[in-house]
Amino acid sequence: MTRGITIAWLAFLLSVPLWMTDLYVLHVLIVAGIFIIAAMSLNLLLGYTGQLSLGHVAFFGIGAYVSSLVALGFEVHVLPDWAVRLEPKPVWLGMILGTAFAAGCGWVIGRISFKVRGAYFVIVTVSFAEVVRLVALNWVELTQGPMALNNIPALTLGIPGLFEFTFLRKPANYYLVLVVTVVCYVLIRRLVHSRAGRAMIALRENEPLATSVGVDVTRYLVLATVVSAAMAGAAGALYAHYVRIVDPDVFLFIYTVTMVIMVIAGGKGTLAGPIVGGLIFGLLPEVLRGFEIKPEVQWVVYGVLMILVVYFLPQGIVPAVRGWWERRGRAPQAVQEAAP
């Protein structure tokens, strides 16, 4: 039954570019998909280990910048007469390096901030994002600063001499994002149902107890941060090679907030939560734009919605709907994911 629903959903998602001719709608879906990947990565930290990363956009932006810089090539003067130079490399290599670099940053941040619990991790991640944004803004020689990195090449895959495919058009990018989303979903699913995932949930529920039965808390927190940062970096790399321009505004705090709302509204600590939340809050700005109201009013609505969601659906939409469904006595599915 569950498997049937999954296959039906996948078939539906695969068919979208076949009947959806409006390219703008496809664009909105691609961007929403990229944000869903980022939201899923945030959910791994927030939902399963209970640690709120408010600098998640830093990993996203680092993935975007590193991938673009590798693809474009750069030359930086470390000392006045000693320059480091990188020739342009293929885009797929850039994406891998961007993901790896973001993961490395996740490791460093995790090692530093999990010495202390509670509000510290939140503030360290916020600060980290701000430092990275300032670097992107001020290190003009490398990042072009506010002039942005332009003409970022699109992803090209193929076997040299045989065939080549460039992800330029919207349907191709839609499938690319869909594939990465599904891969990330499966990875997170496997991780949270593994020994490591159970350790993470145990320490979220009761850290002293988890420690007392031998869970190496800091190690699992750092592991979750690294995986989460890598996925956010991959999402950033996808974003960079899709929109093909990256400026320091990708580090704006509001994007982190968007990811947090997606996770909380959808249901933190559930696999489907970030996807549901991501679709709702990814498409909401477009719906609000349809009413032709000022962007400031849009954001006021966004902020108020966030407060209302916390008040009325503190567990999120997915657990609320599932609870409602089970109370109706139908389809008594086993609850596999513990709601926090």
Next chain:
Amino acid sequence: MEQLLQHGANALILGGTYALLGIGLTLIFGIMRVVNFTHGELYSFGAYMMYAAVMLAGADFFLALVLAVLLGIALGAAIELLLLSRLRGADIDTTMLVMIGAWIALQNAEQLAWTGVAKSIDTPFPATPLVLGPVSISWNRLFVFVVALALIVAAYAVINRTRLGRAMRATFQDRETAALMGVEIGFVHTATFALGSGLAAAAGALLGPVFVVYPTMGDLASLKAFAIVILGGLGSIPGATIGGFILAFMEELGAGYVSSGFRDGMGFLLIILILIVRPTGLFAQKERIG
């Protein structure tokens, strides 16, 4: 050397307002366990009220300052009663999310009300600076420093010398026992949030005329206040006071000798250094878990 003296004087004067911001935030965190993301909005609210009173209503500069602080206290109390009073006992993430929502809504409402154009506020102070040997200080900044110091002393007096302050300290030490002894926890929370908000609004009202006023000015103020509070140790009021001055010196020296672009980044580098060397901050009393 002369340059160093000038940087030192600038830092000392900036440090006063930073300390105000930090004390307000650490007070709210220590007593309420709320990470207050609206702190920066109260800062910009104070600055805008100053602008409205002086530039639009033509009020007296000093009267406007008092008014801006009182309005900040009122807004803080309103936020606490409307949003936080129902969430007492909720975990720290829940209140943090509500505060983030309130921050986004407030900031954009501000943008809507005042537009994004930066505003400047006229001051009654003479334009020629006070020159003391190699150091020159504008009269306005000197005024800011004196008022900030007076407010810091006043905040200490409220916390250490009044009945309300005693109730606040009792709540900080042990909420349940304080409630059992008859401390009105609800009122202490509202008063704490109002007091912290008033200090943030005062910082904004003082610095607004020195710099310019714009809707997103609160974001950096919030982040700097976080840096100060982590530096001093979450919940430590002396820590926040000294942290404010340390951050100001770091920024001033960083801007003077490294690069002005990284001025605002110094605070964050400082946080990361502190967490590597002494994770609980310089002045934390004890690690509070649970």
